[in-house]
Amino acid sequence: MIRDVSFGQFMPGKSVIHRLDPRIKIVLLIAYIVFVFCTFNFVSLAIVSAATIAVILLSGIPFRMYVKSLKVVIIIVLITSLLNIFYGGGDPIFEWGIIKISLSGIYRAIFVSVRIVLLILLSSCLTFTTTPTDLTDAIERLMKPLKVLHVKVHEIAMMMTIALRFVPTLLEETDKIMSAQKARGADMESGGFIKKIKAMTPVLIPLFVSAFRRAYELAVAMECRCYRGGDGRTRMKTLHMKPLDYVSVILSCLLLTGIILCNIFLAPII
Amino acid sequence: MSLIEVKNLSFTYGIGTPFEKKAVDDLSLSINEGEIIGLIGHTGSGKSTFVQTLNGLIKPTEGQVLLEGKDIWEKPKEIRKVRFKVGMVFQYPEYQLFDETVYKDISFGPANKGLSGDDLDKTVRRAARFVSLNDRLLDKSPFDLSGGEKRRAAIAGVIAMDPDVLVLDEPTAGLDPKGRDLLLSQIIGYHRERKNTIILVSHSMEDVARVADRIMVMNRGKLEMLDTPRAVFSRVEELERMGLRVPQITRVMTILREKGYDFSDGILTVGQAFDEVLSLLKKEGKL
Incomplete structure (x- = not known):
């Protein structure tokens, strides 16, 4: 019934993520959102996705709770990725009337949907683990x-x-x-x-x-x-900031460096 | 024949979440036509959940509720029919009042049932009479009534559906002693006239001792006792272990009996106690 709204519900626990300073968690969430939108090739996308999965595993919240919160936005993900397929530009690999699908369109769709999913996962992680x-x-x-x-x-x-x-x-x-x-x-x-x-x-x-x-x-x-x-x-x-909080900041900085390096040395796909 | 039969009923909240809780646990009983059942239990013992399974507001996870021999969930689409037969007055029912006038609010239930015109008018006025709301109040906005009047108007809204079973979930909570007595005697009066089955959920041992034919005791979702008030209130220690107690007057009379006064066992109301004391005084020639 109405009580089944899972999006944004706090789930009690004692994981590393639960114990982080809430200020740090908010700042890191904003930083991760920026990271997610700084991914221009598959390697950096993979790095950010891996980091997100690591955070989810560390949070100790059952995975199906995350799936539940994804259900809310699944339609938005589908629509935006569908639109992006057609707005790719470049050489079409498939043509039917006015519909043209290019490789870059497909790449765009993949990037957009993965980005939205990561955003939702990370922000649910914040609300799941913070009162x-x-x-x-x-x-x-x-x-x-x-x-x-x-x-x-x-x-x-x-x-x-x-x-x-x-x-x-x-x-x-x-x-x-x-x-x-x-x-x-x-x-x-x-x-x-x-x-x-x-x-x-x-x-x-x-x-x-x-x-x-x-x-x-x-x-x-x-x-x-x-x-x-x-x-x-x-x-x-x-x-109060604890050692754990500094560790999380340092790890996030390393992640950022990784993404920047990827962007410098690898060619952007979109 | 029993009117309501409950077979191995269980209900669990929030299955599959960390908040999972078994509210009703393997409960079986039968309730006869025309009985008043008093339902007592500690807070969180599953009383409210149990009564909500009786009119299909909660679908049991296991087990059955039979009304007149038929499973109420046999045809899920017709569950509304069950709700007209088993009327339910919730805790603090005055918070459900919504219409412009008391009259319109009372007619919400019977109108949903399909009544209209003269029949509807008659039912509404009859229900209002049962709880002694006079005609002057019927044209007022429900939000302008006093607390006790609001409560009675809300109860009239359920009585107006003319249910065969009337469930009242703590109808006297938050009323002053006078309002309590008034409401209870109105419920008894209504029962005498209509002769239907009443289930009264209450925290007040005095109230249930006064009105109930049988008392049902729930603890942690399980049915612990279902017996006459006399039998239930003789099991003092068990009740106290469940966080309940016997009516105060029963305790007073038990203590006096232990001190050697010749009172009979199982006195439940002040009226009975009064008679006992009077007859004892007469016997001892002090009156």
């Missing part, structure tokens, strides 16, 4: 320099924390209200698109009412504890 609170904490720290520009970093992070915190709660609530209305004979499965949307009214109205009620209660509870934004606020859990 939402750690994640927003890290984002708040990383965005701190923006304070100079009067960006309300703490408030943004707090909003993210609250939003993430309430996703499962609201899903559970939706489940409950749907059950309650089904018990009263609501028919949500049959009928056309319009009928199905109309059938959602008895679910959406109570859901909105309870979301507002929760927001109000949370605001009161926060005010009762004298919450007044980020200024002068200390943390219960401060983040």
